[in-house]
Amino acid sequence: MRIQMRIRRFNPEADSKPWWGEYWVDVEESDRVLDALHQVKWYQDGTLTLRRSCAHGICGSDAMVINGRNALACKVLMQDVGDVCQVEPLRSMPLIKDLVVDMEPFFAKYRAVLPYLINDDLPAEGERYQSQEDRARYDDTTKCILCAACTTSCPSFWANEDYIGPAAIVQAHRFIFDNRDAAADLRLRVLNDVDGVWRCRTVFNCVQACPREIDVTRAIGEVKLALMNGLED
């Protein structure tokens, strides 16, 4: 099938503002948007710039706005995009070139929630035991691949780029509800900030955008409740 690709292009060295590049590609229904972008880059215009690495929905490099909605280019099939496929870079992130945005502000917020196990006590017998129930408590939020699809789909983030964003809250949730970790208070303090978890307006764009199908708003809600009522265990 022949499909028109409308790709938001921007070269900081040549363009004063972004513009739409239009390309025609022949693709199979089972091809992904990433394959169509490769066709453009490899056979039509080698200057098209995009990020991708594993191309199998795990590395989280190729999150972009596809037909008006955040998704991974390697997970959206061409049969689901219609006759015209419109691709833009993620919103509210500093644009570097074409589909590549500066992820550094996003990773700075990720680092702010201390996304690693903190526990100064030595494990009792060789390892820190965790029951299956305790592991299941935060299972959903272990799936995050830091693609930024959720954070850049969030209206609170569009309005205020200082908002810590759903991705960082999901990462914090992963450790706050891990019973082997001892630094939940530090993370909750960061999330209780004016630009922390309270900026969430339960719009659910993040849940819709997440390529890993994490129930992001639920994780944010659980952090809000933990701030109000304290941790149960």
Next chain:
Amino acid sequence: MSALVASIYRGITYRGAEGQWAWILHRASGLGIVLFLYMHIVSIFIAAIGPEPYEWVHKYLYTSPPAKLLEIFLGFGVIYHALNGMRIIIIDFFPALGKYQRTIVRIELVILVIILIPYAIATLGSGF
């Protein structure tokens, strides 16, 4: 200002689902209610000018068809804002219900219509 315009542009061009439109309508209805309150204060203040202009505004202006239409909009705004606010409170206190949020929005709209229809009939039927 340009940041505000950019964020509004992002809001209306992003293909969000029920949650995004419910949120936009929540903001718009909240703004509408605040504007109504200002109008309400001004129209009550007209009594300080004299009984004739007050009578004219409340007997003729507010009973005109455009004013009736605005009144139905006001009812829509207040009822929607209240119902949607309750939806947000429910989801905030019971985050696990988030997975049913699309259904909850639809239930909310059904309740809205059920309340709005008799309200609209009563508003259009009443003289003042």
